[in-house]
Amino acid sequence: MIPELGSFSLILALCLSALLGVLPIAGAHFNNQVWISMARPLTAGVFVFLGLAISALAYAFVTDDFSVSFVAQHSNTLLPMRYKFTAVWGGHEGSFLLWTFMLAGWMLLVGVFSKTVPAEFVARVLGVLGILIFSYILFMLSTSNPFDRIVPLPPADGADLNSALQDIGFILHPPTLYMGYVGFSVVFAFAIAALLSGRMDAAWARWSRPWANVAWAILTVGIALGSWWAYYELGWGGWWAWDPVENPPMITWLLGTALIHSLAVTEKRGMFKSWTVLLAILAFSGSLLGTFITRSGLLTSVHAFASDPSRGFFILGILGISIGGSLLLFALRAPLMKGSFGFEHTSREFFLLVNNVILVVSAASIFLGTLFPMVYQAFTDDLISIGPPYFNTIFVPLMMLLFVFVGVGPLSRWKRTSSAYLVAQLSKVLFASLVIGLVIPLIVLAEFSLAATVTLILASWIVFAISKDIGNKIVNKRSKVDGLKALGLSYYGMVLAHIGIAVMLIGAALTSYFSEERSVLLRLGESVNLGGYVFTLKGSERIEGPNYVGDEAELTVVKGDELLTVLYPQRRLYVASGTPSTEMAIDAGFLRDLFVTLGEEKGAGAWSMTLYVKPFVRWIWLGAILMALGGTLASADKRYRRLRVKAAGKSGVRSDALAAPELQAAS
């Protein structure tokens, strides 16, 4: 009964979203206030019914209703409760429902937090999102309804959740990633609404900016969580593999990063308007592409869902219509936008343009590498794969170039910065970075290492340049503390995010160059030395969990004379599905991780295993956290709130008229 209610809720949500996709946009076009005012209630309705649907699915999981096909495939009576609950997104159908529900959640937030935006503009935004969510729900109902029953004979027990998914990473990563991904739909809808209404001005950029920053911050966390999860769950000691399904979030993230910088120019200087709109469309396309690649099963990946081709065609249809339609609209409307080029070659606008070009080019080359196998197969019928070396060859030099500009950008000024000023500002920064980069690796490693030197020079370049900028801003203030207080939240957000880049750069580069790993066969009591750490196999024993059995080995790690830690890697066999799974043992540290994956037992008490020492690997995720905090801080800037309060005071008055002088003051 409950699953049928779930299905029914989906159908109701479909009907409401059809109305939402038509009435408000038509209302805005024909200036029909009643239709415009329908946008918020309809959005709330879609949210409520999708909420009911996803609750019904969760209920079916929690109550072990194996007559529902999706539940039977992804759960089991023995599955721990937290995984029963989260198995909702353990497969294609349920995770798509979560994706759709997330979109409804964002739409509700847009409805709530856009009181200062003109009603007819909000109506267009919600209308565009309504069309989108309508196509998602239609896709769900026609090809992948999570509530489909198994009739007439439901199984007595379920096939269990994929063992690789029974982990905290699975609870956190998909919802966060989806939330970030879907957030870019909101920015996209703002862009389309701007194209429809023909008002692409500073006000539009200011409305979009907090949404773009928040979506970007959440996507950053989502990708970082995925990387962290892959690191400790998949057992190959890597944190990024250029897997075809990892790439679209990365493409979206790179385009999103370009977008939040381009929005800054549009808001502060009224330039790059059509470029910003195009980036919003592209970032959204990146998120749809991710859905398509994951759910069409066309590319080999650890993430791919078992799928049938009809789904792929449907998503391709959504992809084609939304991207094609929005690009067509863009082509029709973009020429109406008047651009201006009032800036010099050494202005902040110019450096942000460089940032955008580098980010878009790197996104495009990842896109090419990801889709090339598919295109190649279509033309030659040969299957090929593009390995990580391709992506590294392109991505690493581009990022290094970008990091040089990350240092220059914040120190430059809008419109015009004299080269002499930049040189004067940056020469000390350069000198300090060179000293750090050359001296520290020599002291620590006792030899010259190009990788470590370049990494440290770039990282200190970014950090010192930012510090110099902060120094410049408070140098003339009477009290340094007051000077620091006077800087806006959005400025601190930028500082934090850029330091996050430096931290991530150190983590990523040093881990890649200085990690050590070795696959060994250890007998009881045997030791092996890896990078100064002595791993000794002390024993192994049988273990039994709620839904698995397995073995656990015990290893001590000694450095010098000191016992650092005892590691317990496991190898599990999940009973219901019969799938084996390795559980890594990790000793995490600020400066290095020690990491053991257990292979198989060979002879009595002897185990094959892989040992890893991974320096600075945590810095990768620490950097991502700093970036996400930066994005969140920036969107909480009081500039956005102050405008809201003022505009609310004079309801009915267009807020951009109020905002314009304010903006001048702020920038």
Add this chain to the structure above:
Amino acid sequence: MKAHRRKRLGVIMFIAAGLSVAVGLTLYALSQNIDLFYTPTQVAQGEVNAGQRIRIGGMVREGSVQSAVDSLVVRFVATDYINDVSIYHEGILPDLFREGQGIVVEGSLDSAGVFQASRVLAKHDENYMSPEVKAALDAAGTSPEGAVTRPET
């Protein structure tokens, strides 16, 4: 030419130059990193040169897995149920590696015709068959569904 026109031209030239460098770099990197995919039958027919980096997809032949007791060496046979390829791998196999399971191996053939696998990939989802394995079985006409259904693009 007016000043703002010249500036605009400068920006466009800058973008174009950046793009062409990027495209050149991309195409170079692509040409260096394409791993072609072969089926066991194609390998048996001698279509692959020794030393060439390739991928092979197939099923692990039942009863073929031999793992050494005192080292990490594993030997097994990848098959499309028409022809076989002997695989040599030194390392730990993925969790889902099992006899009768679809796998993809990366590496190259040595002069003795044994495939030296640097990486063995098995899928985390048992119901999921990678396009490579499916294509190999389809080409050999031994796909479990019987019908020849190459993935359309």
